Amino acid sequence: MGSDEINSRVRGAMCGDLTPAFKLWCDVTSIYSADSPPALGCLLALVREAWGSNVTTHHNDRGATSRPWSVDIAPDGIVPMGATEAEALVAALEVAGGEE
Numbered sequence: 001m002g003s004d005e006i007n008s009r010v011r012g013a014m015c016g017d018l019t020p021a022f023k024l025w026c027d028v029t030s031i032y033s034a035d036s037p038p039a040l041g042c043l044l045a046l047v048r049e050a051w052g053s054n055v056t057t058h059h060n061d062r063g064a065t066s067r068p069w070s071v072d073i074a075p076d077g078i079v080p081m082g083a084t085e086a087e088a089l090v091a092a093l094e095v096a097g098g099e100e
Helices: 001-016 018-028 037-051 085-099
Strands: 054-058 069-072
Touching: 001 018, 001 037, 001 085, 018 037, 037 085, 054 085, 069 085
Parallel strands: none
Antiparallel strands: 054 069
8 A cells, every 4th residue: 555545544544634643644645645744653653642552553563464464452352454554553443443
Protein backbone atom coordinates (compact mmCIF):
# COMPACT_ATOMS: atom_id res chain seq x y z
CA MET A 1 0.00 0.00 0.00
CA GLY A 2 1.45 3.32 -1.04
CA SER A 3 1.39 6.65 0.74
CA ASP A 4 -1.59 7.97 -1.26
CA GLU A 5 -3.68 4.88 -0.52
CA ILE A 6 -2.80 5.05 3.20
CA ASN A 7 -3.87 8.70 3.32
CA SER A 8 -7.09 7.99 1.42
CA ARG A 9 -8.04 5.04 3.65
CA VAL A 10 -7.32 7.01 6.84
CA ARG A 11 -9.45 9.92 5.66
CA GLY A 12 -12.21 7.49 4.68
CA ALA A 13 -12.11 5.72 8.04
CA MET A 14 -12.30 9.00 9.93
CA CYS A 15 -15.39 10.13 7.95
CA GLY A 16 -14.57 13.77 8.63
CA ASP A 17 -14.26 13.42 12.43
CA LEU A 18 -12.04 16.34 13.43
CA THR A 19 -10.35 14.83 16.47
CA PRO A 20 -7.03 16.32 17.62
CA ALA A 21 -5.14 13.29 16.31
CA PHE A 22 -6.86 13.53 12.91
CA LYS A 23 -6.04 17.25 12.67
CA LEU A 24 -2.43 16.36 13.44
CA TRP A 25 -2.56 13.60 10.78
CA CYS A 26 -3.74 16.16 8.21
CA ASP A 27 -0.98 18.59 9.18
CA VAL A 28 1.77 15.95 9.19
CA THR A 29 0.71 14.38 5.88
CA SER A 30 0.73 17.80 4.25
CA ILE A 31 4.49 17.85 4.96
CA TYR A 32 5.54 14.17 5.06
CA SER A 33 4.38 11.12 3.13
CA ALA A 34 1.69 9.02 4.83
CA ASP A 35 4.12 6.14 5.30
CA SER A 36 6.83 8.25 7.01
CA PRO A 37 7.78 7.81 10.69
CA PRO A 38 6.05 11.07 11.76
CA ALA A 39 2.84 10.02 10.01
CA LEU A 40 3.10 6.52 11.51
CA GLY A 41 3.15 8.09 14.99
CA CYS A 42 0.00 10.07 14.16
CA LEU A 43 -1.64 6.94 12.79
CA LEU A 44 -0.90 5.10 16.03
CA ALA A 45 -2.43 8.04 17.95
CA LEU A 46 -5.57 7.81 15.80
CA VAL A 47 -5.89 4.08 16.47
CA ARG A 48 -5.35 4.57 20.20
CA GLU A 49 -7.90 7.39 20.17
CA ALA A 50 -10.39 4.97 18.59
CA TRP A 51 -9.57 1.86 20.64
CA GLY A 52 -7.89 3.06 23.83
CA SER A 53 -4.31 3.00 25.03
CA ASN A 54 -3.99 -0.81 25.10
CA VAL A 55 -3.25 -0.93 21.37
CA THR A 56 0.11 -2.46 20.43
CA THR A 57 1.71 -3.37 17.11
CA HIS A 58 3.75 -6.51 16.51
CA HIS A 59 5.97 -7.78 13.72
CA ASN A 60 6.00 -11.54 13.20
CA ASP A 61 9.20 -12.35 11.38
CA ARG A 62 8.73 -16.10 11.86
CA GLY A 63 7.55 -17.86 8.73
CA ALA A 64 6.55 -16.53 5.37
CA THR A 65 3.45 -14.40 5.50
CA SER A 66 2.24 -11.60 3.29
CA ARG A 67 0.90 -9.73 6.36
CA PRO A 68 3.58 -9.93 9.08
CA TRP A 69 2.38 -6.82 10.99
CA SER A 70 -0.52 -7.06 13.42
CA VAL A 71 -2.30 -4.72 15.81
CA ASP A 72 -3.55 -6.16 19.09
CA ILE A 73 -6.68 -4.43 20.30
CA ALA A 74 -7.28 -5.55 23.88
CA PRO A 75 -9.62 -6.76 25.26
CA ASP A 76 -11.66 -7.21 22.06
CA GLY A 77 -9.32 -9.83 20.61
CA ILE A 78 -9.50 -8.19 17.18
CA VAL A 79 -6.18 -8.48 15.37
CA PRO A 80 -6.02 -6.43 12.14
CA MET A 81 -3.04 -7.37 9.99
CA GLY A 82 -1.07 -5.80 7.16
CA ALA A 83 2.04 -6.08 5.02
CA THR A 84 3.43 -2.99 6.79
CA GLU A 85 2.89 -1.45 10.20
CA ALA A 86 1.00 1.43 8.56
CA GLU A 87 -1.28 -0.97 6.68
CA ALA A 88 -2.10 -2.88 9.89
CA LEU A 89 -2.85 0.39 11.72
CA VAL A 90 -5.11 1.56 8.88
CA ALA A 91 -6.97 -1.77 9.08
CA ALA A 92 -7.42 -1.24 12.85
CA LEU A 93 -8.78 2.25 12.21
CA GLU A 94 -11.20 0.91 9.61
CA VAL A 95 -12.41 -1.82 11.98
CA ALA A 96 -12.99 0.82 14.68
CA GLY A 97 -15.32 2.68 12.34
CA GLY A 98 -17.32 -0.50 11.80
CA GLU A 99 -17.63 -1.16 15.53
CA GLU A 100 -19.58 2.00 16.32
